[in-house]
Amino acid sequence: MGAKRTAQRKVTISQIAKEAGVSKTAVSFAFNDPSQLSPATVNHIRTIAERLGYSPDPIARSMTTRRTNALGVLLPQDIATIMVNPFFPIFLRGVGAVCGTAGMTLMLVPPLWGSMLKAIPHATVDGFIVVGLEIDRGEVQQLRRRHVPFVMVDGDAPHDVPSINVDDRQGARAAMLHVLSLGHRRIAIVCLESWHHRYEEFTGTLAARFAGYRDGLAAYGRSIDDPDIQIVAAPTSRAGGVEAFTRLWQAEAPPTAIVAMSDITALGILEAAKAHGIRVPEEFSIVGFDDLPEAERAVPPLTTVRQPIEEKGRLAAEMLVAALDDEDSEPIHHILPTELLVRGSTCTPQLVYT
């Protein structure tokens, strides 16, 4: 009685070896390559191991095998923020499917102390999927130092780094052309929040989309700098959309159409518009980007630009797993298609009053 649970040390391979009267080699083989041992020995070792409650230390194994069996997803924001947009769980479904078949775990690696740079050296993974890296503050260099393969998703990748992007430019162009063709002139672009402060400085996905918006406007002899065209940034969430709409609607000449860079924000905008008693699309049109499942279910159904989110995740993970097996594979750069889906949230602007 009163015997306090002694902090019983974890049992190691050496203890099994000693207890079983064999070498550590034998113990290791008993678990990893039993064919090297006589069945009797294997049995004996396993019995002992079972009795002592042996569980091989994965860290120690990784130390020699140089494998962790974990895929890292390097995030530009913390997990709580990332997870508010359904985009991400869908993306992870794609990644996760590949992890499953490859027998790997999936590690979410958010910025450490606010810095992606600091997070990179700490994550025990075999490779990284880098998503939405906007500006390279040394992240790529840090990743190279780590000497683990990585692929980039939704970002400007160096030539030697495999990448997956969607045709953002084309998608954005289609969205802009759509509202323009409907006759809208006062248009707001609600874009993702960025490290950059001016849209002229955008890179990666944002730059590609702005190029697309410009393309569309140019086709109608318009410019993104026209006073009728407004650009606002909003958080990628419903709340962000509500906020953006409210801000826009307070102006003396509010837009008749909004082109948003994400569905979740567009859905917030739609919600806010309805809450303001504004009829959509008659009085106000809205276009999203992504084609989340909820876009189609919205009332009215959201016109949006579809991108293959899950496939992005799947391809990224597949490329990474391939690179794990063959470090010298040629880097591939995928650009997946986007597609405008015209649904119920857009139409020709009806003059109400003004």
Place this chain on the structure above:
Amino acid sequence: MGAKRTAQRKVTISQIAKEAGVSKTAVSFAFNDPSQLSPATVNHIRTIAERLGYSPDPIARSMTTRRTNALGVLLPQDIATIMVNPFFPIFLRGVGAVCGTAGMTLMLVPPLWGSMLKAIPHATVDGFIVVGLEIDRGEVQQLRRRHVPFVMVDGDAPHDVPSINVDDRQGARAAMLHVLSLGHRRIAIVCLESWHHRYEEFTGTLAARFAGYRDGLAAYGRSIDDPDIQIVAAPTSRAGGVEAFTRLWQAEAPPTAIVAMSDITALGILEAAKAHGIRVPEEFSIVGFDDLPEAERAVPPLTTVRQPIEEKGRLAAEMLVAALDDEDSEPIHHILPTELLVRGSTCTPQLVYT
């Protein structure tokens, strides 16, 4: 020319030490505890390290520090499946928030080759959050062997294992009482899929909820075995709900109300009912469980049992982090409250024809 990129080996602490003309100890200190060294030495070492592109090996560090700085979330199903229910991303937001402040990464650990048992020894984490473990096929024992702390969420935890559950029984009871009080008699229970084949065998969350359903029925002098009460299992997804509804509706005497164990399934049921031209709630009532954000936005808004999903994740992670720092802390067993939210998807059954 033609010089193929030599597979340049990763640079190690020894190389830095040699190049800088100091000991490995000094190099280690230069990064982890600079106060032990003269500023000049620190500077010198760091310069060399920078030039050579040194990145300390996280595995090797973990080997000695016995820390990976990763929290594992042990899943009962693969990632692609888990991620279809918005419940999970919300849960992860809670976990992720704690990871952020603790400076840890988050590792998703799905079954390995179909087995949770096999996954446990392989994950390089400092501790596990075990979610929805239904029947213990040795998982708990395997976790103990690993000698890492773990907490259980939504499952029957041994006394010495910290746990977080919600008051499933009370929630289920309230849901059942609600439809009963409305006057429904033909009621279907759509439950989560289970390893068990008969509801009498259920454990954990499922058992608690069934106890609650029984409680509610008993209060009306009814029994779960009454022929009017049907029980069907369905995947936790919209598609699962659609499927369940369709099956139920084909019966000669379909239920006038469904009590579902998850919102996402309930939402699918609602969708299917509407698609069948059935008026909800007039002709058909439906109650969910969870209170996902989309429950309130549904048309009609879904009556459901709220549970604090994000808080569950946050608490679980907090308890785990606490256990990491103090192995001998007393295990806490949380039971968070559930609450019936009566919205628009339920009402007194209107006799249509029959």
Place this chain on the structure above:
DNA sequence: CTGAAAGCGCTTACAG
């Protein structure tokens, strides 16, 4: 079929 030994790349008392 089995074992002794080296090694993976770090950290950390310990000594000076």
Place this chain on the structure above:
DNA sequence: CTGAAAGCGCTTACAG
């Protein structure tokens, strides 16, 4: 302020 040495718990040629 700095270094030599042991050690973390495995795996893996290599030898027998």
